[in-house]
């Protein structure tokens with residue numbers, strides 16, 4: 390009685406009260422994250438101009454991808470099933486896989502490529518798509534493959550779309566809401582005037598934006614469990630595409646000399662003088 | 672050289688980014704064709720006002736409302752028949768998405784968010800945006816047809832009225848392409864937003880709590896502005912992500928941005944740097960936000976902000 394028929398969704402998006410109903414089968418979700426340096430107030434480039442100088446920097450993933458991981462974990466909590474985290478990069482990218490495992494992802498896949506973090510989008514997508522296909526050939530298709538809306542560093546806005554098309558699945562980017570039904574996946578995406586709604590048939594691919602949820606922090610128990618997750622490794626095939634890096638460089642900065650208006654509350658008068666001068670007081 | 676520009680519109684309302692793309696295309700060639708999915712006479716006229724010598728309407732029931740896959744495939748079919756040297760869109764969410772689909776359909780590379788184009792060689796030399804604008808990447812683009820998006824807000828919009836012909840093109844679209852058509856939309860009341868506000872009062876971790884934002888709300892209210900925040904704030908659940916300024920939040924460009932208790936990490940800075948004036952309020956005179964701002968007050972925001980509001984009220988009252 391709780392099962393929904395496809396016709397229910399044809400023109401209307403899922404009413405909120407239907408979101409929590411059980412699905413006919415549990416979900417298999419894959420989520421793709423990219424290891425990137427975590428720069429502070431400035432990004433430095435290596436002498437050859439080919440990469441970000443990560444000396445003394447930690448590593449992280451894009452906030453969009455953190456939210457994609459959280460979305461995968463929440464959907465599995467709601468509907469049952471399992472989530473797999475996938476990354477293309479050097480062995481060190483295991484750190485990002487284990488982070489995802491520490492917040493509830495069960496399975497981790499490293500598509501290994503020593504220089505993969507600097508690959509062009511076609512190359513990256515081909516390798517990730519091939520790895521996902523290989524996993525699906527053994528274990529069955531993923532109901533949902535989640536990506537970040539764009540990677541934190543290169544921001545090509547396309548790897549998820551390329552992978553989806555390789556696997557012949559519908560895809561939309563920019564998701565700030567995902568509800569999974571037996572046949573359709575409802576996606577909400579912000580636009581200037583509010584948000585628009587998509588309904589994708591399953592299986593499908595979705596690019597997630599930060600703000601869709603509030604990613605949890607790993608618990609001590611989660612951290613310990615993540616150490617036990619076996620990272621599966623697939624060799625990434627390397628087939629450069631038509632976009633090739635020449636060099637990275639910092640944009641020109643306008644020289645700034647800060648005018649200190651004062652210290653503490655006594656500065657209020659100088660601040661309001663400035664507001665008057667800028668014409669924002671009236 | 673011939674250039675095809677993919678026009679982005681929302682149910683007939685032209686996206687300003689498309690005018691940027693048309694302007695960028697004209698810098699490459701006078702032979703500019705505008706491709707409009709669905710579309711109206713008014714849209715076609717606007718394209719002509721900005722230099723499109725031909726406007727092609729792509730006509731199909733799947734193309735009336737936004738549908739990334741159908742739009743991409745339809746444009747790809749047009750490209751295949753016309754063989755332009757380049758296809759350009761604006762690097763908005765939709766522009767990047769549609770062009771990525773075009774590129775997959777044609778099995779070509781696509782370069783996103785380009786700032787500079789050097790088309791003097793067979794392989795083009797491009798400069799594109801990385802890290803949301805904190806870093807630039809010079810790349811070469813090697814492809815029979817060059818597909819790229821131009822970074823949003825990087826090109827001025829320059830009108831150039833031309834006589835323009837109009838053509839219809841009917842693509843053949845597979846039924847499955849209908850699956851990513853927008854089904855529905857929910858419209859919210861649009862007041863002053865982060866992107867349109869003349870004054871933004873931003874708070875970071877230094878604000879300390881959700882309640883700590885009350886004085887920021889008060890100041891923003893007095894100046895007809897809105898409150899923004901850093902990712903530290905949204906990550907702590909103090910405010911909604913819609914208030915976040917930065918690389919993965921909103922880009923702002925107000926007359927003045929008050930950055931209060933925000934250290935000025937590069938990912939926050941790229942979202943704030945288009946502000947005409949930045950005033951940092953921070954206890955740390957060496958914070959990146961302070962050293963890069965136009966103006967700063969060194970001190971505890973919990974004392975400084977109420978004093979500013981008080982002073983505004985005093986002057987208005989007197």
Ligand SMILES: Cc1cc2nc3c(=O)[nH]c(=O)nc-3n(C[C@H](O)[C@H](O)[C@H](O)COP(=O)(O)OP(=O)(O)OC[C@H]3O[C@@H](n4cnc5c(N)ncnc54)[C@H](O)[C@@H]3O)c2cc1C
Pocket residue numbers: 427428449450451452541874875876877878900901902903904915916917918919920921931932933934935936937938939942952953954955958970971972973
């Ligand atoms: C890929 C990526 C994308 C990101 N995108 C974004 C983004 O879109 N937006 C964003 O904001 N961040 C983003 N971040 C996070 C960013 O790197 C920083 O972690 C974040 O901006 C820090 O927020 P904050 O300045 O509020 O906190 P902190 O860095 O902790 O700074 C707090 C500041 O408050 C000051 N302070 C403390 N108490 C007071 C007081 N009483 N009065 C005055 N000053 C006080 C301190 O001196 C300090 O300068 C991103 C990170 C990554 C890796």
Ligand SMILES: Nc1ncnc2c1ncn2[C@@H]1O[C@H](COP(=O)(O)O)[C@@H](O)[C@H]1O
Pocket residue numbers: 421422423424451453454475476477478505506510513517535536537538539540541543544545546547548549
């Ligand atoms: N090296 C990588 N490993 C895993 N996922 C990636 C990689 N590069 C990109 N992605 C995924 O593709 C999304 C879009 O990337 P991009 O096209 O570079 O903006 C990212 O948010 C990630 O989810």
